[in-house]
Amino acid sequence: MELPKLSQLPTSFKLLLSTLLCVIGIVYLVLIVNIYIDTELKPSIITEAYGDMEYIELSANAHIDLPHYALFIFAFPVLVFMFSSYSEPLKRFMAVFPFVMVIADVGSMFLIPYLNKVFFSYTLWAAGASLAITFLYLFIAIHHDLWFKKQA
Secondary structure (H helix, E strand, O other): OOOOOHHHOOHHHHHHHHHHHHHHHHHHHHHHHHHHHHHOOOHHHHHHHHHOOOHHHHHHHHHHHHHHHHHHHHHHHHHHHOOOOOOHHHHHHHHHHHHHHHHHHHHHHHHOOOOOHHHHHHHHHHHHHHHHHHHHHHHHHHHHHHHOOOOO
């Protein structure tokens, strides 16, 4: 099935997509600032923050983090990316990778108090960094395709 390409969309739709991506980017930046306030983005402080949490606290955090990451931050950009002119293997990777990292992020948060605190603190940090890099890539790649790609 041939999907419409981002570069071929009317300007009004391109503006809508760009605006929505910018708003999602602001939401993500606020989330990162909130994480920085709690942990300074340091694995040692991540260990302290999550190491003594009870299962109920971890569940409450996961209840907030899962929809923020999976639905509000990554579902829309990944869906838009599927209409880009990038290769099918890259689209397949992007269809799966952010959501695997969300599971790694939230899963490692749950495992810090119960298994190897240091290992899973670094896993949480690495998954979070991967998510940030992935969002930045999606943001730039989509905007490049929307505004700078020549129409075929």
